[in-house]
Amino acid sequence: MARIIVVTSGKGGVGKTTTSAAIAMGLAKRGHKTAVIDFDVGLRNLDLIMGCERRVVYDLVNVINNEATLNQALIRDKRCDQLYILPASQTRDKDALTTEGVGKILEELAKDFKYIVCDSPAGIERGATLAMYFADDAFVVTNPEVSSVRDSDRMLGILSSKSRRAERGEDPIREYLLLSRYSPDRVKLGEMLSVDDVQEILSLHLLGVIPESKSVLNASNSGTPVILDEQSDAGQAYQDIVARYLGEDKPHRFIEEEKKGLFSKLLGRK
């Protein structure tokens, strides 16, 4: 039985696509056959973050319109043979996505895949609502910043009322908090909401904290999901997140300021 994960946030620029790419790669690397779908119709970006932008032939809307088969549109990742990417269309037609069309694709994918990761666009329009409609689990990506927290709460309201699970009266979508772009030193100075603050406001189960990290831009520059950068803090944070999602008990990291050793201090390393 496939599990459908939506990566959502409401607000843009908080790290949805970075997160989708990272967790899809993480799940696939652990041997679970995973598909990751870009729902941002009109503004395709997941292909760039995954580094397969030059291999896109068909896209999500082509499959919905029966212009291509699902197998033709799916791009197999070159680094991991358990991972497939379904890119978004660049059409400007807002009605290109339909509930039936998306439902059919997910149903077909579910026969063959263990996890289906839906990368939601920002906002609350059709792409975003359809990305979450069929979900079993929701990864709510939030920055420790007022507008992001407010938008996340808004998305929680939509998740609990406008999903297929809600409409059918089934068990609700499992919601998880992923707090990204976190700076423990700024939290300590009282300049940034702490992980406890955000959890208190949203009352969500914390899946992990991703620290503000230079490695994220480096990874997107080269089209490599940041989780593959095993030395980086953000990469390790996503590995922990995947492990926790799969039921492993991992203590949270990157919440406290890293203690600098005397040696690093002397060298002025950061």
Added chain:
Amino acid sequence: MSLLDYFRSSKPSSASLAKERLQILVAHERSSRNQPSYLPQLQQELLAVIRKYVNVGQDAITVNFEQDGNQETLELNIVLPDDR
């Protein structure tokens, strides 16, 4: 140390301000999220009926919907004018 503490606590941190603002906002938005969609119209129509008999202002009537477990309460509050 106490002097340092004094300076530190004299101004609330921006993070605690953010938390306070968010808590109020989120609580407000959540309460209106669960309200039935007919509420604004109900309020308008009730106001029209009351104004047939009493000269009250637009904001003289508040309709509150509350959900507590299985119990739903519709609270209607009308403020009558003083000068009668």
